[in-house]
Amino acid sequence: MADVLVIGAGPAGLAAARAARTQGALVTLLDAADDVGGQYWRHLPDNRSSERERVLHHGWAAFTELRRALDRDDHCRVLRSAQVWAIEETDAARRKEAPPAQQASEGELRRTTVHILVGPADGAARERLTLKPDAIVVATGAHDRTLPFPGWELPGVFTAGAAQALAKGERVAVGERVVVAGAGPFLLPVAASLVQTGSAVVGVYEASRSRTLASGWLPRPWLLARAGKKGVELAGYVVRQVRHRIPYRTGTAVVRAHGTDRVTAVTIASVDEQWRPVRGTERRVAADAVCVSHAFTPRLELALAAGCELDDAGFVAVDADQRTSVRDVYAAGEITGIGGVELALAEGTIAGHCAAGGSATDDVLRRPLRARSIYQEFAQRMHAAHSVRPGWTGWLTDDTVVCRCEEVNCGALRAAAAATESSSLRSLKLSTRAGLGICQGRICGRTVEKLLADAGPHGRLRDDARFDRRPIAFPLRLGELATDDQ
Amino acid sequence: MDVIVIGAGIVGAAVARSLARAGVGVTVVERNAAASGTSSSGEGNVLVSDKEPGPELVLARYSSRLWPMIARELAVELGPTFPSIEFDRKGGVVVATTDAGAEPLLEFAAKQNEVGVDARPVELDEALRLEPDLTRKATAAVHYPEDAQVQPAAATEALLASARAAGVKVIEGAEATGGIRSDGGRLTGIVTTAGELRADAVVVAAGPWSGEVTARLDAPLPVRPRRGMVLVTSRMPHRIFHKVYDGDYVGAVGSDDAALQTSTVVESTAAGTVLIGSSREHVGFDSRLRVAALREIAAKATALFPFLADIPVMRSYGGFRPFVPDHVPVIGPDHRLRGLWHATGHEGAGIGLSVATGELLRDLMLGHEPQIDPAPFSAARPSLAPHLEEVA
Numbered sequence: 014m015a016d017v018l019v020i021g022a023g024p025a026g027l028a029a030a031r032a033a034r035t036q037g038a039l040v041t042l043l044d045a046a047d048d049v050g051g052q053y054w055r056h057l058p059d060n061r062s063s064e065r066e067r068v069l070h071h072g073w074a075a076f077t078e079l080r081r082a083l084d085r086d087d088h089c090r091v092l093r094s095a096q097v098w099a100i101e102e103t104d105a106a107r108r109k110e111a112p113p114a115q116q117a118s119e120g121e122l123r124r125t126t127v128h129i130l131v132g133p134a135d136g137a138a139r140e141r142l143t144l145k146p147d148a149i150v151v152a153t154g155a156h157d158r159t160l161p162f163p164g165w166e167l168p169g170v171f172t173a174g175a176a177q178a179l180a181k182g183e184r185v186a187v188g189e190r191v192v193v194a195g196a197g198p199f200l201l202p203v204a205a206s207l208v209q210t211g212s213a214v215v216g217v218y219e220a221s222r223s224r225t226l227a228s229g230w231l232p233r234p235w236l237l238a239r240a241g242k243k244g245v246e247l248a249g250y251v252v253r254q255v256r257h258r259i260p261y262r263t264g265t266a267v268v269r270a271h272g273t274d275r276v277t278a279v280t281i282a283s284v285d286e287q288w289r290p291v292r293g294t295e296r297r298v299a300a301d302a303v304c305v306s307h308a309f310t311p312r313l314e315l316a317l318a319a320g321c322e323l324d325d326a327g328f329v330a331v332d333a334d335q336r337t338s339v340r341d342v343y344a345a346g347e348i349t350g351i352g353g354v355e356l357a358l359a360e361g362t363i364a365g366h367c368a369a370g371g372s373a374t375d376d377v378l379r380r381p382l383r384a385r386s387i388y389q390e391f392a393q394r395m396h397a398a399h400s401v402r403p404g405w406t407g408w409l410t411d412d413t414v415v416c417r418c419e420e421v422n423c424g425a426l427r428a429a430a431a432a433t434e435s436s437s438l439r440s441l442k443l444s445t446r447a448g449l450g451i452c453q454g455r456i457c458g459r460t461v462e463k464l465l466a467d468a469g470p471h472g473r474l475r476d477d478a479r480f481d482r483r484p485i486a487f488p489l490r491l492g493e494l495a496t497d498d499q
Numbered sequence: 500m501d502v503i504v505i506g507a508g509i510v511g512a513a514v515a516r517s518l519a520r521a522g523v524g525v526t527v528v529e530r531n532a533a534a535s536g537t538s539s540s541g542e543g544n545v546l547v548s549d550k551e552p553g554p555e556l557v558l559a560r561y562s563s564r565l566w567p568m569i570a571r572e573l574a575v576e577l578g579p580t581f582p583s584i585e586f587d588r589k590g591g592v593v594v595a596t597t598d599a600g601a602e603p604l605l606e607f608a609a610k611q612n613e614v615g616v617d618a619r620p621v622e623l624d625e626a627l628r629l630e631p632d633l634t635r636k637a638t639a640a641v642h643y644p645e646d647a648q649v650q651p652a653a654a655t656e657a658l659l660a661s662a663r664a665a666g667v668k669v670i671e672g673a674e675a676t677g678g679i680r681s682d683g684g685r686l687t688g689i690v691t692t693a694g695e696l697r698a699d700a701v702v703v704a705a706g707p708w709s710g711e712v713t714a715r716l717d718a719p720l721p722v723r724p725r726r727g728m729v730l731v732t733s734r735m736p737h738r739i740f741h742k743v744y745d746g747d748y749v750g751a752v753g754s755d756d757a758a759l760q761t762s763t764v765v766e767s768t769a770a771g772t773v774l775i776g777s778s779r780e781h782v783g784f785d786s787r788l789r790v791a792a793l794r795e796i797a798a799k800a801t802a803l804f805p806f807l808a809d810i811p812v813m814r815s816y817g818g819f820r821p822f823v824p825d826h827v828p829v830i831g832p833d834h835r836l837r838g839l840w841h842a843t844g845h846e847g848a849g850i851g852l853s854v855a856t857g858e859l860l861r862d863l864m865l866g867h868e869p870q871i872d873p874a875p876f877s878a879a880r881p882s883l884a885p886h887l888e889e890v891a
C-alpha cells in the first residue's frame with residue numbers, strides 16, 4: 014500500500030486525503046491548526062458548537078461528514094496541531110524523470126523527508142516526528158495580502174481573512190461600524206459573515222474599476238453560468254448584501270486610517286484603472302473597524318523546500334495529475350492558484366488520487382476534472398478583474414509602516430535603496446531589517462520586494478533571494494531542534 | 500592605468516576602492532547585484548581569535564587595524580542616510596566545555612600571545628562576569644578584546660559607494676564569460692554577457708565562483724564552495740554580550756574534511772536577535788536545508804548557553820565560503836597569465852580580511868612597498884602548487 018502524506022487540511026487537503034484513501038493508500042493528514050477545515054471551514058471548538066454554523070459556512074454538512082469519515086478511518090491518521098517545520102529534499106526525488114533503476118536502489122534514503130512537531134506551538138512538550146512517505150500532497154493554501162496604507166497598523170484594522178476567522182471561528186464581531194475594502198470577489202462573503210455576527214458594514218470598496226470588472230467577467234458569461242455553484246454562491250451574497258443595504262463601490266480604495274489608539278475613521282478615494290488615487294476625491298468615513306484584503310500570497314515555503322518549481326504567476330507549477338516538478342510531490346488548492354473552495358476540492362481530489370498511484374485519465378476523476386477546468390476559467394477571470402495594479406503605491410507616504418514586525422517605514426526602504434543604489438534584496442533586507450521579524454515577511458514580503466525594486470536603479474531586484482524561501486517554515490525552540498529524533 | 504574587477508562582493512568592493520583612491524580607473528563587473536553573493540550570506544565577524552600564528556593572522560591583524568579607520572571614513576563620506584556598517588569591537592570569548600578541550604585552547608592562546616595577540620585566559624568567575632548566562636561547565640575560557648564585527652552587506656555597499664565616489668564604474672547584470680588576450684598572450688580584457696571590456700589588468704574577486712571564473716580565463720585556481728548555515732532566533736532582551744565560541748571552532752577552520760563540521764559562534768545583534776553559526780560542508784553549490792547540520796549547531800549553542808534551549812529559532816540562512824585547499828587567500832598577480840590578478844579564497848574570513856586585501860593588492864599592482872609580506876598569498880606559493888596542477 015502506498016503511504017501518502019497530506020500537508021494542510023483545508024478543502025484541498027481534505028479532498029486529497031479522501032481520494033487517496035479511496036484509491037487504497039495509507040494516509041496521514043496533518044494541519045498546524047487545532048482542527049481540520051482550513052481557511053474556508055473555520056470552526057468553533059466542539060464544546061461551543063453553534064446552531065448557526067450552517068448559515069456561516071457554505072457546505073458545512075459536507076465538511077463535517079468528510080471530517081467524521083476521515084477521523085473514523087483506521088487507515089487515515091489525522092494529526093491536529095501538527096506543524097511541518099522543515100522539508101529536506103534529496104536528489105532522486107528532484108526530477109520526475111529520475112531513472113527507475115536509481116529510484117529502486119536508493120530506497121529509504123532518497124526520499125523527501127518531512128520534519129514535524131506535534132502539539133500546541135506554545136506548549137512545552139511537543140513531539141518530534143519525521144516522515145518519509147511514498148508521496149506527498151502539499152496543500153498549504155494561501156493567506157490574504159493587505160497592501161499597506163497610512164494608519165494600517167492601528168488596532169481595528171484587520172486583514173479580511175483575520176476578520177472572517179474571528180467572525181466564523183470565534184463569533185466575535187470585529188466592530189460596530191465596519192469598512193470592508195481591497196479587491197476580489199471574497200470581499201462580499203467577508204462582508205456577509207460580518208453582518209451575521211452583528212456588525213454594520215458601512216461599505217464595501219473594491220479598488221478595481223467596473224470597466225475592468227466587466228472586461229474580466231463578462232466576455233464569456235456562459236462560463237459563469239456553467240460554474241454552477243460558484244455563480245449561485247456569489248449571487249447569494251449579492252442578495253444578502255442588497256438586503257442589508259451595504260453600499261458596494263468599485264474604483265474606490267481606503268487610502269488612510271485615522272485614530273490614535275484605534276481606528277475611528279478612514280479616508281476613501283477614487284482610484285484610476287491602475288489604482289492610482291485620484292486627487293480631490295478623498296472622503297472621510299467614520300468606522301471602528303476596517304477589513305482589508307487586496308490579494309493572496311500562497312504559502313510556498315514547503316513546496317520550495319521540496320524543490321518544486323513555480324509557474325510564471327508565482328504559484329506551484331503542476332501537470333494534469335497535480336504533480337509538481339518533483340517526482341513524488343503533488344500540490345493542490347490555493348498554492349497552485351487562487352480559485353476558491355470548489356477549485357481547491359477538485360484539485361485535491363485529483364492530487365490525492367494520483368499520489369496514491371492513480372492517474373488523471375482514470376474514469377473516477379471525470380467529475381473533478383470537469384470541475385477543475387470550469388473553476389480554473391473562473392479563477393482566470395477573477396484574476397484578470399481584480400489583480401493588484403501598480404498605481405497603489407501612490408497612496409503611500411514616507412512614514413507609512415511597511416514591515417510591522419521591525420517597524421520599517423516606506424521612506425526608510427526607499428532611502429536605503431537610493432543611497433546604496435542596490436538591487437540586491439539579500440543586502441537591503443539586512444540593511445533595513447524589513448521582513449526579518451517574527452512573521453519572516455509573510456505579511457510584508459511582496460510589498461518590500463516591490464518597493465525596493467521600484468526605488469533601486471534598475472527598477473527590479475537582481476538577486477535570487479525571495480521572501481518565499483523560508484527553510485524553517487515554523488519557529489521551533491533551539492532545545493527542540495537540538496534533540497535527536499532518530 | 501585601467502583595471503577590471505570581476506565580482507562585487509566585499510573583496511571586489513574593497514579592491515576597487517583601494518585602487519580608485521590611488522588614481523586607478525576601475526570597472527567592476529558583477530553577474531547579479533552587488534552584495535548579493537557570499538558577502539550577504541554569512542556573518543560579519545572580524546576575528547583574530549580563531550587564527551593561529553601565520554600569514555592569515557598577519558593579514559587579519561592588518562585588517563583589524565584598518566577597520567576602525569575605514570569605518571570612520573565611510574561614515575563621514577556617506578553621511579547618516581547611508582545604512583550603518585555597524586562596526587563594533589565587542590570582543591570575543593572562546594570557551595572550552597570539555598576537559599580534553601581546555602588544554603589545546605590555552606596552548607593556542609599562548610602561541611598567539613607570543614606574536615602579540617591580546618589573548619587573555621580567564622577563570623570561570625571572570626568568564627561569568629563577561630557572560631553571566633554562560634554554562635557553568637566551562638573548563639577554560641580566553642577573552643580576545645580585539646575581536647570585532649561589521650554588518651557584512653552594509654559594509655560591502657558602503658565600500659562600493661565610496662569606490663563609486665572615487666570614480667569606479669559598476670556594471671551589474673554582466674557575467675564574465677572569457678578572456679581577451681593580446682598577441683603576446685597577455686590578458687587585456689574580458690568578454691561579458693554585456694559586451695567586451697579592455698583593461699591593463701583584470702582582478703578576479705568572484706568569491707566561491709573564482710574557480711569557475713579563472714577557468715574561463717584559462718588560468719584556473721582551486722577555489723571551491725564550502726557551505727555554511729546560520730540560525731537566527733527571535734528577538735529578546737540582550738543576554739549575550741560578546742562573540743562567544745566553543746573551543747573547537749579553531750579546529751574546524753583548519754581542516755578540510757568533507758563531512759559535516761560545525762563550530763559554534765553565538766552572538767546578539769543590534770536588533771535583538773541571536774545569531775548562531777555555523778556549519779562547514781563540502782557539498783558543492785547545493786543550498787538545500789540539512790537538518791542534521793542545524794541540529795548540531797543548536798546542540799552546541801545550548802551547551803554554551805543553556806537558556807537558549809527555550810528560545811525560538813525563526814530563520815536559517817547560509818552561503819558558500821570561497822575555500823582554497825591550503826587555507827590561505829590568494830592575493831596578487833598570476834604567475835601563469837600576465838595581466839591576471841587574484842583577490843579570492845578568503846573562506847570564512849573574507850569580510851574581516853577584505854580591507855587589508857584591497858590595500859595589499861593596490862600596493863602590489865602599483866609597485867608600492869606592501870605593509871606585510873605578500874609571498875604567502877602568492878598564487879605561486881609551494882603549498883598551492885599541487886592543487887594548481889589538479890585543476891590545470
Ligand SMILES: Cc1cc2nc3c(=O)[nH]c(=O)nc-3n(C[C@H](O)[C@H](O)[C@H](O)COP(=O)(O)OP(=O)(O)OC[C@H]3O[C@@H](n4cnc5c(N)ncnc54)[C@H](O)[C@@H]3O)c2cc1C
Pocket residue numbers: 020021022023024025026043044045046050051052053054095096097098152153154155156157173174175177199202203306312315345346347348352353354355357486487
Ligand atoms: C477572507 C477570505 C474569504 C474567502 N471567501 C471565500 C468564499 O466565499 N468562497 C470561496 O469559494 N472561497 C473563499 N475563500 C477562499 C477559500 O478559503 C480557499 O479557496 C480555500 O480555503 C483554499 O483551500 P486550501 O485547502 O487550498 O487552503 P487553506 O484552506 O488555506 O488550508 C491550508 C491549510 O494548510 C495548513 N498549513 C499551512 N502550512 C502548514 C505547515 N507548515 N504545517 C502544517 N499545516 C500547514 C494551514 O493551517 C491551513 O489549514 C476565501 C478566502 C479568504 C482569505
Ligand SMILES: Cc1cc2nc3c(=O)[nH]c(=O)nc-3n(C[C@H](O)[C@H](O)[C@H](O)COP(=O)(O)OP(=O)(O)OC[C@H]3O[C@@H](n4cnc5c(N)ncnc54)[C@H](O)[C@@H]3O)c2cc1C
Pocket residue numbers: 505506507508509510511528529530531532533534535536537538539540541542543544545673674675676704705706707708709712726727728729776777817818819820821842843844845846847848849850851852
Ligand atoms: C555562513 C557563513 C558565515 C560566514 N561568517 C563570516 C564571518 O563571520 N567573518 C568573515 O570575515 N567572513 C565570514 N564568512 C565568509 C565571507 O562571507 C566570505 O569570505 C566573503 O564574503 C567573500 O567575499 P567575496 O567578495 O570574495 O565573495 P562574494 O561576496 O561571493 O562576491 C563574489 C561576487 O562575484 C560575482 N560573480 C561570480 N561569478 C561571476 C562572473 N562570472 N562574472 C561576474 N561576476 C561574478 C558573484 O555574483 C558575487 O557577487 C562567512 C561565510 C558564510 C557562508
